[in-house]
Amino acid sequence: MWRKAAAASLVAAPIALAVATGVDPALGIPEQYGIYRQHPDAVQAHSILLHWAWVLFVPGLLGLLAPIRQRGAVLARIAWIAVIVGLATFSALMANDFVLLALEQTLPDAQVQAVDEKFLAMSVTVAGWQWPGLIGWGLSLILTPIAAARGRVIDWWTAGAALLGMALYLAFAISPVPLCLLGPIVMIGAYGAAAWRLVRPRPAPAEPEPDTFGAFRRGFGQFALYAAPLSFAIGMATVPDWSGDLADSVAKPVQTQVSALFLHFAWILFVPAVLAVAARANRFTQVAAGITVLALINFSGLMVGDSADLAARQVLDAATADRVSETLGGYAAFTFGWAMPGMLLSLLGLIAVAVGAAVSRVTRWWTAALVVAGIAAFLGLGLGPIGVTGPLLLLAGFGLIARDLRRLPAPAAPAATPAPAPA
Template sequence: MRFFLIIAPIVLGVATAVDPALGSTGEFYGIYREHPGAIEAHSVLLHWAWILFVPGFVALLDPIRRRGAVLARIAWIATVLGLVTFSALMASDLFVLALEQTFADNETVQKVNRTFESLGAWPTAGWQIPGVVGWMIALIVTPIAAARARVISWWTAGAALVGTALYLQFAASPMPWSLAGPVVLTGAYGFAFRSVGSFTPAADEPDTFGAFRHAFGRVCMVLAPVSFAVGLATVPGFEPDPAQLVQHPVQSQASAFFLHLGWLLFIPAVLTLMRGGGRFARIAGVVTVLALANFSGLMVGDYLDLAARMVLTPEQAQQVSDAMGTYNGFAFSWVLFGMFGTLLGLILVATATTVDGRSRWWVPALVGAGVVAFLVLGVGPLSLLSPVLLLAGFGLLARGLGSSAAPRPAPAPAPLAG
C-alpha cells in the first residue's frame, strides 16, 4: 500500500489546482453556481486525496514495532478513524453546489447552510471535531512516528511537516502558491516510499505496535456490526421516510452517526484480517478499505438533508437532493463505489480468510447472508437480521484470531474461525 504515499499528495495537488475559489476573499456564495463542474471536481478529488492518504499512512506506520510505538498508535487511530471522517466533510461543498444550482438567491443557500452548521452535538462531536482533529494529528504525528522508529529519516519527516504547513497556509491562495504544499508533500512522501520499501526492523524487537493493532482490529470486528445495528434500530419509525427526519431530528442524527461509525469501524477490522493473508486477501482488503471510507462518509448526507428539510418545503428539499444525484463524479466514484465496494468487499475479505485456510466456509456464508439481508430487507425491524449475521461472521473471525497478537504474517496461517 505504500504507493499511495505518492498518489495521495498528487491527487491533493490536482484537487487544489482545479478549485475555482483560489484567491477569493470574503463572500464565497455564488462561486459554486458559476463554476459547477470545477467545484464538483475539486470536492470529489479532495475527498479522494484524504482517503488515499489512509492506506499510505497505514503502510508508513506498518514497519514500526516497539520504537515509536506510542506515537504510531496515536497516528494510526487518527488515520483510520479521524482522517476518514474528515474526508466525508467534503460532501458539504457538493451540498452547497446543489443549493446554489437550485436557488438563485444566496440568502436561501446561507440559511440552509447555517442550519446545518447549528444542528448541534451529533454533527459537531461525531463528525467535525474527530474529523478535523484526526486529520491534523494524522498529518503531523505520522511522519514523526515513522522517523522516531527510523523507518524514514528526520529530514524526510521534516519535509512532510513543511509540506503540511505550506498546504495549511496557502491552500486557498492564488496559483502557484496553492500548490506549494502538495508539491513538497509529494517529494517528501516519495522519499518515504523508498525508505519503507528498504526498511527492515530488527528481528529481536518486540512488536508492541503490531499487538495493539491486532487487538484493536479484533474489537472492531465486534463493535462494527453492533454499531451498525444501533444505527438501524434508531432509524425513526423504522422507515426511510424523509418526513421522519424533521419530526425526529435528534434520533435521525443519532442513527446517521451510528451507521457511519459501524462502517468506519470495519476499516481496522479489515486491515487486521489482511495481515497474514495471501495476495487475494491483500487486494480485497485494500479495495474494501477504500470503499468503506467512501460509504461511511455518505451518512453525512442525512445531516445535510435534515438541514434542507428544516428550512425548505419538501418539494424544494427533494430538488436539492435530485441535483446532487446529477453529479456523476460524486455518484460513481463515491456513492456507487462506496456502497457496492463495501458490501462486496466484506464478502471477499471473509472469503479470503477461507481461501487462505484461516476460517471455515460458513464464515463468508454468514457475512454474505448479512449483506444480502441488508440489500433485501431494507429499513425496518427485520433489517436487524443483517448486523446480527455480520456479527456472527466477524465474531467468529475475532474469536479465531485469539487473544495474542499475530502482527507479522506467518508462512502457514492457522485457522481463524470455525
C-alpha cells in the same frame, strides 16, 4: 504487497491534493455564496479530487506506520487511530461541497445560506463529524511522520519535510496559484521519499524489537470485528424513518443524526477489521481488503448526507428539498467517483474478505456464510426492526472470525537481513 500499495498511495495522495488545490475556483476569493454556481465543473473536480486525496492518505499513512515495532509505538498508536477515525471522517466532509453546489444551483443565495447555517448548527453532526475529522486530520499529518521517523522507518529530514508541507498547505490552501501549491509540492517530495523508503526498507536487525505496535494493531482489529457490526446494528435500529417517510427524520432530528453517526463509524471500524483478517490470509484476501478499505472510507462519507438532507428539509418545503437531492444525485463525479463504488465495493468487499479468510483456513466456511447472509439481509429486508437482522448476522460472522484470529499464533518476527559480504 502492503508496502507497495501504501507507497503508491503516498505518491498519489499529495499529487491529487496538488491538482485539487490548483483547480479550486474559490482561490483568492473572499468566502461567499454563489461562487460554486458560477463554476460547477471546477467545483466537482476540486471536491472529488480533494476527497480522494485524503482517502488515499489513509492507506498510505497506515502503511507508513506498519513497520514500527517498539520504538515510536506510543506515537504510532495515537496516529493510527487518528488516521482511521479522524482522517477518514475528514475525507467525508468534502461531500459538503457537492451539497453546497446542489443548493446553489437550485436556490437563491439567501436560502442557500439558511440551509448551510442550519447544517453547521447541528450539534451531533458537528461533534461527531467535524471535530473528530479536523482533529484527526491534524494529528494524522503531524504524528505519523514523527512516529515513522522515531521508529526508523523514514529519515528525520523526510518527516520534517512532510511537516513543512502540511504547514505550508494550512497557510496557503486558499491563496492564489502558485502560493497554494507550495504545501502540496513539498508533500509530494516528502511522501515520495517516504514511499521509496517503504519499498526499500533498512535491513532488519539481528535481534528485532518486540512488536508492541503490531500487537496493538491486531488487538484493535479484533475489537473492530465486534464493534463495526454492533455500531451498524445500532445505526439501523435508530433510523427514525422506518416507513420510508422522510417526515419522520425531520420530526426527530437528533435521532436522525445519531443514526447516521453510528452508521458512519460502523463502516470506518470495518477498515481495521478487514485489515486484521487480511493480515493472516492469502493474497486474494489482501487485495480484496485493500480495495474494500478504500470503498469503506467512501461509503462511510455518504452518511453525512443524512444530516445535510435533514438540514435542507428543516428549512425548505418537501418539493424543493427533493429538487436539491435530485440535483445532487445528478453529479456524475459524485455518483460514479464516490457513491456507487463506495456502496457496491464495500458490501462485495466484506463478502470477499470473509470468503478469502475461509479459503485461507483462517475461519470456517459457515462463518463466511453468516457474513454473506448478513449482507443479503441488509439489502433485502429494508428498514424497521427487521432491518437489524443483517447487522446481527454480520456481528455473529465477524465475531467468530475474531475468535478464530485470537487462536492463531502471533506472526513471526522478520528475519534478520545479513550484511553484504565485502568485495
